[in-house]
Amino acid sequence: MYEELRKIAVIGGGSWATSIVKMLGDNASEKQIYWWMRNEDAINHIRQFKHNPHYISAVELKIKPENISSDIKSTVNLADIIILNTPAAFLKKSLQGLTAEDFKGKKVVSAIKGIVPEENKIVGDFVHDTYAVPYSDLVVISGPCHAEEVALEKLSYLTIASQNSALANHFSGLLRTRYIKTIISDDIFGTEYAAVLKNIYAVANGIAHGVGYGDNYQAVFISNALREMKNFVDVIHPIERDIKESAYLGDLLVTCYSQFSRNRTFGKMIGKGYTVHSAQLEMNMIAEGYYATSCIYQINKKYEVEMPILNAVYNILYQQQPPMLEMQKLSETLI
Numbered sequence: 001m002y003e004e005l006r007k008i009a010v011i012g013g014g015s016w017a018t019s020i021v022k023m024l025g026d027n028a029s030e031k032q033i034y035w036w037m038r039n040e041d042a043i044n045h046i047r048q049f050k051h052n053p054h055y056i057s058a059v060e061l062k063i064k065p066e067n068i069s070s071d072i073k074s075t076v077n078l079a080d081i082i083i084l085n086t087p088a089a090f091l092k093k094s095l096q097g098l099t100a101e102d103f104k105g106k107k108v109v110s111a112i113k114g115i116v117p118e119e120n121k122i123v124g125d126f127v128h129d130t131y132a133v134p135y136s137d138l139v140v141i142s143g144p145c146h147a148e149e150v151a152l153e154k155l156s157y158l159t160i161a162s163q164n165s166a167l168a169n170h171f172s173g174l175l176r177t178r179y180i181k182t183i184i185s186d187d188i189f190g191t192e193y194a195a196v197l198k199n200i201y202a203v204a205n206g207i208a209h210g211v212g213y214g215d216n217y218q219a220v221f222i223s224n225a226l227r228e229m230k231n232f233v234d235v236i237h238p239i240e241r242d243i244k245e246s247a248y249l250g251d252l253l254v255t256c257y258s259q260f261s262r263n264r265t266f267g268k269m270i271g272k273g274y275t276v277h278s279a280q281l282e283m284n285m286i287a288e289g290y291y292a293t294s295c296i297y298q299i300n301k302k303y304e305v306e307m308p309i310l311n312a313v314y315n316i317l318y319q320q321q322p323p324m325l326e327m328q329k330l331s332e333t334l335i
Contacts, residue, residue, distance in 0.1 A: 002107075002166060002167055002170035003170065004080075005080040005081055005107060005170065006029075006030060006031045006032060006080065007031070007032045007034070007078060007079045007080045007081070008024060008031055008032070008033055008034065008079055008080070008081045008083065008174065009034040009035070009036065009075045009076055009078065009079035009081070009082050009083065010024070010033070010034070010035045010036070010083045010085055011036050011072065011075070011076075011082060011083065011084050011085055011086060011094065011095075012036075012037065012084070012085035012086040012087075012094070013037030013038065013039055013042055013052070013054070013055070014055055014085070014086070014087070014285075014286075015055035015056050015147040015148070015285075016085055016111060016147045017035075017037070017055075017083075017085035017086075017111075018052045018055045018056050018059060018061070018147065018151075019056065019059075019147040019150040019151060020083060020085060020111060020141075020175075021033060021035055021061055021063060022059050022061060022062075022150060022151070023150065023175050023177060023180055024174060024175065025061060025062030025063060026062065026177045026179075027174055027175060027176060027177050028177075029173060029174055031174060032067070032078075033062075033063045033064075033067060034067045034068075034069070034075050034078050034079055035063055035067060035068045035069070035075070036068075036069055036070065036071070036072045036075040036076075037068070037070065038070060038094070039054075039070075040070055041053075042054060043068050043069070043070060046061060046063075046065075046068055047065035047068055048065075050062075050063075055147075056147055056148060056150075056151040058151060059151045072094065072095070072097070072098065073097060073098060073102060076098060076102050076103070076106070077102060079106065080106065080107065081106065081107045081108075081109060081171065081174075082103070082106050082107070082108050082109065083109040083111055083141075084108065084109065084110050084111060084112055084123060084127070085111040085112060086112065087112070087114065087286040087288065088112050088113075088114025088115055088116055088117070088123065088288060088291065088292075089114070089116075089117050089286065089288075089291050091112065091116055091123065091126070092116060092118060092119075098131070099131070100130075100131045100132040102131075103127070103131040103132070103133050104132075106133070106137070107137050107138075107139065107167060107171070108127050108131075108133050108137060108138055108139070109138075109139040109140070109141060109171065110122075110123035110124055110127070110138070110139070110140050110141065110192065111141040112288075113142070113195040113196060113198075113199060113288055114196060114199070114288035114291060114292055115196055115291065115292050115295040115296070117291050117294070117295055120295050120298055120299055122189070122192045122193060122196065123140075123192065124138050124140060124188055124189070124192055135163055135188065136162075136163055136164045136167075137164070137167070138162065138163075138188060139160060139161065139162045139167060139168060139171050139188075140159075140160075140161040140162070140188045140191050140192045140195075141158055141159070141160060141161075142158070142159045142161065142191045142192070142194070142195045142247045142251055143157070143158065143159065143195070143246075143247070143250065143251040143254060143255075144156075144157060144246055144250040144251040144253065144254040144255075145157060145158050145254075146254065146258055146260040146261070147260075148260040149260065150179070150180070153178075153179040154179065155179050155181070156179060156180055156181070157180075157181050157182070157183060157246055157250070158172075158175060158180060158181075158182050158183070159182075159183045159184075159185050159191060159245075159246060159247035159251075160172040160175070160182050160183070160184055160185070161184075161185040161186065161187055161188045161191040161192075161247070162186065162188060163186055163188055165184065165186065168184050168185075168186075169184060172184060183245075183246055183247070185245075185247055187237070187239065187241055187247070189233075189236065189237035190233045190236075190237050190239070190241050190247075190248070191247045191248070193232065193233050193236055193237070194229055194233055194247060194248045194251065194252075195247075195251060196288070196292045196295075196296065197225075197228075197229045197232065197233075197252075197292075197296065197310075198225075198229070198251050198252040198255045198256070199255060199263045199287070199288045199289035199292050200263075200289045200292050200293050200296060200309070200310060200313055201222070201225040201228075201229070201252060201255070201256060201289075201309060202252075202255040202256045202261050202263035202264045202267065202289055203263045203264070203266055203267035203270070203287065203289035203290065203293065203313055203317075204221070204225070204267060204309050204312065204313045204330075205218055205221060205222065205225075205256040205257075205264055205267060206261075206263065206264040206265060206266060206267020206268035206269075206270070206271060207267040207268070207270050207271040207313070207316060207323050207326075207327060208221060208267075208271065208327050209264075209267075209268050209271060210267065210268040210269065210270060210271015210272040210323065211271040211272075211323050211324045211327050213327065213331075217331070218256070220334050221309075221334060222252065222253065222256055224309065224333075224334045224335065225252060225256070225309055226243060226248070226249055226252060228305075228306075228307050228308070228309050228310070229243065229248060229252065230243040230248075231305050231306065231307075232296075232300070232303070232305045232307060233248075235303050235305050236303065262283060262285050262286070262287050263287045263288065263289040265283065265287075266279055266280075266283060266287035266289065266290065267287075267289070267313075269282065269283075270316060270317070270323055271323045271324075271327075276290065276317060289313075290317060293310065293313050293314050293317055293318070294314065294317075294318055296310055297310060297311070297314045297318075308330060308333040309330065312326045312327070312329065312330040
């Protein structure tokens with residue numbers, strides 16, 4: 001039924017979008033890959049040299065030069081499957097000018113691990129509500145997987161979630177390579193919220209490291225973060241799920257511990273005394289956990305789940321509370 005869906009558009013020009021273009025290009029199945037990004041200089045560089053000059057630039061990209069464009073409408077209209085891969089904070093702006101008609105009949109994949117700030121919605125809900133894409137036509141990509149290790153072709157795992165198992169299996173087949181294995185899930189809401197939350201917890205873990213807490217503390221912290229994640233996603237979307245699966249626990253672990261985690265790096269800088277603005281400037285990359293903290297904090301006003309880690313990060317990032325003081329307070333709540 002889905003075998004004819006072979007035209008795939010990647011929307012976004014960052015490291016994760018670049019990695020997905022690499023996976024698609026390295027996958028042996030026959031397909032057409034289209035790629036939208038805003039930066040014309042980057043487009044011209046990739047057309048000529050087959051490398052993204054700004055992100056994981058060592059990776060050779062197997063895409064036809066004429067298939068890279070800064071015209072998002074034409075890129076979307078050419079494709080059967082649309083992979084959304086911009087920072088969540090810029091998604092609305094990136095899709096500006098598109099209508100529900102442009103998405104009609106398309107399968108839409110969220111590879112964004114964040115919340116659309118203006119709407120306080122996960123990407124799946126935003127696309128469904130704004131562009132009338134049925135939930136059965138939505139797919140969510142989650143980890144555990146870092147773009148930098150994909151670039152190095154280190155064995156990595158992706159969770160492909162959809163309420164439509166046939167669609168999930170077809171899409172996973174387009175991504176599998178000798179270094180990418182895929183896991184199928186039907187939990188599109190839980191995996192997407194978990195992907196948002198793990199970024200917040202990685203920021204918190206980085207802050208803890210920045211103020212001087214060690215591995216023993218962080219082990220207890222992550223145990224509590226997993227429990228907090230489970231409590232929240234079980235209230236948001238109460239289905240039977242195993243929080244110890246890779247999409248939840250695995251993604252949480254790699255984002256909290258990895259040297260490649262931009263959220264952990266951002267948190268560590270905050271813990272060492274950087275302001276939010278100065279940390280963002282020095283990183284020159286988006287830490288989704290910063291925006292997600294405020295969004296989840298506002299969403300949780302409705303659900304009132306007990307979330308001491310979220311509250312501590314919110315107090316540090318948005319209420320300018322001292323990181324050491326908030327981490328000390330948090331340490332008294334961990335069990």
